[in-house]
Amino acid sequence: MKQEVTVFAPATVANVACGFDIMGFAINQPGDIIIARRKPTPGLIIERISGDNGKLPKDVTENTAGIAASALLKDLNEHSGISLEIEKKMPLGSGLGSSAASAAGAVYAVNQLLGEPLATKALLPYVIEAEAAVSGNIHADNAAPALLGGFILIRGYDPVDVISLNIPDNLFCALIHPHSEIRTREARQLLPKEIPLRTAIKQWGNVGGLVAGLLSNDMQLISRSLQDGIAEPIRSKLIPGFTDIKNAAIRAGALGASISGSGPSIFAFCDGEAIATAVANKMQQACRNTGTDSTIYVSPINRNGPKVLATVDG
Amino acid sequence: MKQEVTVFAPATVANVACGFDIMGFAINQPGDIIIARRKPTPGLIIERISGDNGKLPKDVTENTAGIAASALLKDLNEHSGISLEIEKKMPLGSGLGSSAASAAGAVYAVNQLLGEPLATKALLPYVIEAEAAVSGNIHADNAAPALLGGFILIRGYDPVDVISLNIPDNLFCALIHPHSEIRTREARQLLPKEIPLRTAIKQWGNVGGLVAGLLSNDMQLISRSLQDGIAEPIRSKLIPGFTDIKNAAIRAGALGASISGSGPSIFAFCDGEAIATAVANKMQQACRNTGTDSTIYVSPINRNGPKVLATVDG
Numbered sequence: 147m148k149q150e151v152t153v154f155a156p157a158t159v160a161n162v163a164c165g166f167d168i169m170g171f172a173i174n175q176p177g178d179i180i181i182a183r184r185k186p187t188p189g190l191i192i193e194r195i196s197g198d199n200g201k202l203p204k205d206v207t208e209n210t211a212g213i214a215a216s217a218l219l220k221d222l223n224e225h226s227g228i229s230l231e232i233e234k235k236m237p238l239g240s241g242l243g244s245s246a247a248s249a250a251g252a253v254y255a256v257n258q259l260l261g262e263p264l265a266t267k268a269l270l271p272y273v274i275e276a277e278a279a280v281s282g283n284i285h286a287d288n289a290a291p292a293l294l295g296g297f298i299l300i301r302g303y304d305p306v307d308v309i310s311l312n313i314p315d316n317l318f319c320a321l322i323h324p325h326s327e328i329r330t331r332e333a334r335q336l337l338p339k340e341i342p343l344r345t346a347i348k349q350w351g352n353v354g355g356l357v358a359g360l361l362s363n364d365m366q367l368i369s370r371s372l373q374d375g376i377a378e379p380i381r382s383k384l385i386p387g388f389t390d391i392k393n394a395a396i397r398a399g400a401l402g403a404s405i406s407g408s409g410p411s412i413f414a415f416c417d418g419e420a421i422a423t424a425v426a427n428k429m430q431q432a433c434r435n436t437g438t439d440s441t442i443y444v445s446p447i448n449r450n451g452p453k454v455l456a457t458v459d460g
Numbered sequence: 461m462k463q464e465v466t467v468f469a470p471a472t473v474a475n476v477a478c479g480f481d482i483m484g485f486a487i488n489q490p491g492d493i494i495i496a497r498r499k500p501t502p503g504l505i506i507e508r509i510s511g512d513n514g515k516l517p518k519d520v521t522e523n524t525a526g527i528a529a530s531a532l533l534k535d536l537n538e539h540s541g542i543s544l545e546i547e548k549k550m551p552l553g554s555g556l557g558s559s560a561a562s563a564a565g566a567v568y569a570v571n572q573l574l575g576e577p578l579a580t581k582a583l584l585p586y587v588i589e590a591e592a593a594v595s596g597n598i599h600a601d602n603a604a605p606a607l608l609g610g611f612i613l614i615r616g617y618d619p620v621d622v623i624s625l626n627i628p629d630n631l632f633c634a635l636i637h638p639h640s641e642i643r644t645r646e647a648r649q650l651l652p653k654e655i656p657l658r659t660a661i662k663q664w665g666n667v668g669g670l671v672a673g674l675l676s677n678d679m680q681l682i683s684r685s686l687q688d689g690i691a692e693p694i695r696s697k698l699i700p701g702f703t704d705i706k707n708a709a710i711r712a713g714a715l716g717a718s719i720s721g722s723g724p725s726i727f728a729f730c731d732g733e734a735i736a737t738a739v740a741n742k743m744q745q746a747c748r749n750t751g752t753d754s755t756i757y758v759s760p761i762n763r764n765g766p767k768v769l770a771t772v773d774g
Contacts, residue, residue, distance in 0.1 A: 165668070166661065167661045168665040299668045299669065300665060301668060301669035302662060302687075307669070307684060340656055341657050341660055343651060346655055346663065346664075347480065348616060350478070350479075350660075350663055350667040351481075351613070351614060351615045351616050353667050353671075354483070354613045354623075354670075354671045355623060357667075358615075358623055358671050361671075361675040362626070362675065367615070
């Protein structure tokens with residue numbers, strides 16, 4: 147019987163320019179480490195959280211990892227003693243799907259610890275439930291790629307319809323996290339309840355283009371489709387130097403760039419790792435010119451979601 | 461030198477449920493016949509139009525076939541004498557892209573008559589120009605499939621970005637034209653200038669799903685994506701028996717059904733010709749039950765656009 151499972155769970159980029167609320171993809175770094183361990187007394191606890199500067203609650207009813215794992219255990223009618231340890235390896239409130247990564251990592255680790263009673267895809271409702279509990283809204287655009295990996299389209303929510311999109315092998319992501327925090331709920335509240343039909347039509351033209359570009363390996367079509375007329379014009383105002391950083395990415399050869407989630411992180415798609423590295427460096431330089439420190443990451447699209455790093459049997 | 465070219469130009473279905481203003485596809489029937497003939501005196505004329513009950517103007521500055529062909533000839537600096545004959549083989553104002561078919565057929569036939577000075581794709585601006593002249597708006601969702609065939613995504617209009625989508629071989633279209641006329645301009649004026657963001661998000665989720673379904677031969681994903689929260693709820697009220705006809709199509713096995721263009725025609729996608737035939741018959745029966753005569757068509761997606769039926773050399 148497994149006594150301990152250590153899992154890596156990937157950060158995710160949601161929205162993806164035109165794909166507001168319906169698209170997200172996973173990346174290889176950053177990501178959280180979640181450890182699920184058996185303990186002698188029944189029930190689930192969060193034993194330890196590190197890397198969060200003390201900001202995250204250890205109460206299982208308040209932390210996405212705890213909420214997701216509790217809901218899973220309840221459905222499995224499983225009362226074994228399990229403790230979770232969460233090593234936050236990514237910034238909170240950065241637009242990189244931190245809460246989804248912890249939730250996905252937790253249910254994945256617990257499911258592994260219990261001998262995989264459920265298929266990975268069947269864990270998704272628990273991650274979504276946890277996300278809804280902390281954000282106040284049902285969203286799967288971080289949850290689904292954090293759990294399933296890859297590039298995900300959420301076709302609809304009634305019921306949740308998750309589509310894994312085939313993508314070009316050479317598609318890389320350059321990412322910058324400027325060291326300033328945006329609260330998702332506040333960023334969401336900035337958005338209008340109604341939008342012009344003309345703007346909406348442009349957006350869904352680009353959604354169609356992006357999906358077609360991804361599935362047909364057409365990097366130039368992907369590039370032309372990476373436009374957002376909905377969230378970016380509004381949320382970018384909350385990100386100091388956004389336009390400079392985005393322009394630096396494009397000048398350095400990125401296919402396109404936009405806000406990751408609700409920001410402040412900014413992603414850029416690139417054709418190949420070398421360009422992505424150059425783009426990340428140029429974005430960091432542009433960010434520094436505005437007086438803001440940042441962290442950069444370069445990654446292919448993560449195709450697998452959470453990954454078992456170590457297991458202790460006994 | 462060619463003296464006469466006879467061309468078939470296909471009808472088209474625009475909007476395609478979720479793809480309002482950005483998608484369209486061509487079908488094998490109905491379609492117009494356009495004949496371009498050399499004549500001794502310089503200049504372009506429309507010599508004859510049949511099948512229109514006298515409704516269409518023969519003035520080349522008022523008819524889409526004449527407008528498109530004139531614009532082409534002007535760009536080619538070509539002053540040869542050419543007369544056009546148009547056999548309308550499809551109903552006017554039916555939502556089947558009648559004006560685009562005539563324009564596409566005219567430029568295609570004239571280009572053939574002149575020995576193909578331009579590639580087919582280069583003829584698209586003339587068809588779009590003609591459509592804009594009669595509709596008051598720039599649209600390519602009938603023009604592009606009428607000229608190029610296939611299933612077309614118009615990613616954007618600045619500049620016009622036309623993407624030909626790969627589609628499943630077995631995708632068939634059942635079509636019904638209830639014998640009542642809707643004016644495109646009036647139907648368009650019914651639509652709101654602003655739409656709820658939530659509605660827009662649903663729509664672009666379905667656009668992403670439809671494109672992914674088409675490119676990955678996933679008939680069930682196509683089926684789930686054929687939803688329109690924008691135009692159909694409003695325009696369907698102008699079509700007597702719309703809900704009955706649509707429900708009849710779904711019950712008979714259609715993947716989905718919605719308004720063709722701005723109506724009153726209704727298309728249904730089907731997995732195979734046999735189902736499409738059954739669906740068309742059931743739609744006609746439902747339409748008859750509302751007291752409206754109709755014409756039905758069954759067709760695969762037309763993959764080639766206009767087609768030369770006959771050529772006279774001399």
